[in-house]
Amino acid sequence: MSTGLRLFDLAGADDDLRFSPNCWRTRLALAHKGLPVETIAWRFTEKDAIAKSGQGKVPVLVVGDRWLCESWDIAEYLEDAHPDRPSLFGCPQGRATARFVNQWASEVLHPAVARVVVPEIPAALHEKDREYFRRTREAAFGQTFEAIAAERDEALVALDRTLAPLRSTLAHQPYVAGAAPAYADHAVFGAFQWARVISPAKLTAAGDPISSWVARMLDAYGGLARTAKRMMSSLPRS
């Protein structure tokens, strides 16, 4: 079935290296809804290509003449436009509560994972993105990449602490959304897929309930996330 959906999806130097945590949220939400999508490799500096979205970041989903942005807003759009397909939220309470999970992932988890993986990103980027990426991210962190890289061990310890509520939740249930994955999972898993595509870093240990959940999320939707190209393709796949 062709739905004519097009997704601008952050790519590295290699068109197939797709590493944005926010774009992965949208990829998984589209797969959950069973909606095929044409993904378009996009680089940080290609602002003109997505100007019709009214801003400069991806994901940008093009549906006919609508240009949608912000991963959360795209998820709500998909849920409302396709109520007949598997639900991303289950019910209004599920949607509202998934919003909290989404905000936690964006505001707490992403910065904690970034401190582990950001210094590895420039090597994956298209030449034309490297200066932009370093300048904007070093300004955001208030540190050079070299300084961030030097604190990697501390960042892994801090990340482990940050993961506590996710860990205890997944000790009680197979997915954040319960018995099966849904948007609350997509919102969180994006960060794990980001790290997996870009970095050899192990964010969680074997035996951690989060590790088992990551494995299940990699297998979900026909292995969409597991089969994605990785930067370190010579490493054993986990």
Add this chain to the structure above:
Amino acid sequence: MSTGLRLFDLAGADDDLRFSPNCWRTRLALAHKGLPVETIAWRFTEKDAIAKSGQGKVPVLVVGDRWLCESWDIAEYLEDAHPDRPSLFGCPQGRATARFVNQWASEVLHPAVARVVVPEIPAALHEKDREYFRRTREAAFGQTFEAIAAERDEALVALDRTLAPLRSTLAHQPYVAGAAPAYADHAVFGAFQWARVISPAKLTAAGDPISSWVARMLDAYGGLARTAKRMMSSLPRS
């Protein structure tokens, strides 16, 4: 309607001073379900009174000959035992996702609020609880209450950072659970009611979406939380 429910509820020296964040979760969940309950003032050292629950902490809800403990498990029990009454979760996805919110509140929010209010708790306690409380809490924090109190300004700054995902969620919707309060709100609000009953500390500023939500939660269920006795009863009620 008498349901015969009895709740062991943490109290201070004054029987009416009820300040446990976990007990407040249960009080609000019972109110949400429209279930009257007899609350029993309980002190930390009265372990014998709740021995039938198989552990030593409150809330403990007695339903006939069942002794239920752990605020989350009690909420699931209430939802399953009273499916005809207003739902605490909305749907299975809502329940699973509320679990994450609950874990975040217990593991991240409670410790952050504790650093602000714990040194004020001994003054509210029954004489017989004071030594137990100080000994167990100082061991948990690895600091004396005096040392914690000396870091109160830093604790308020850290709490403000901790509240980020709650703040951005409530900037988009009136309650964590969406259009109306439900268990995801009870799970988080317990910590705010804890601080309100025990301490004059202001956790959030006027104009913060969290402050407006706290006000709505105080008014919910006939003002159950707003009318609760406070330690600083001479202060203006907020």
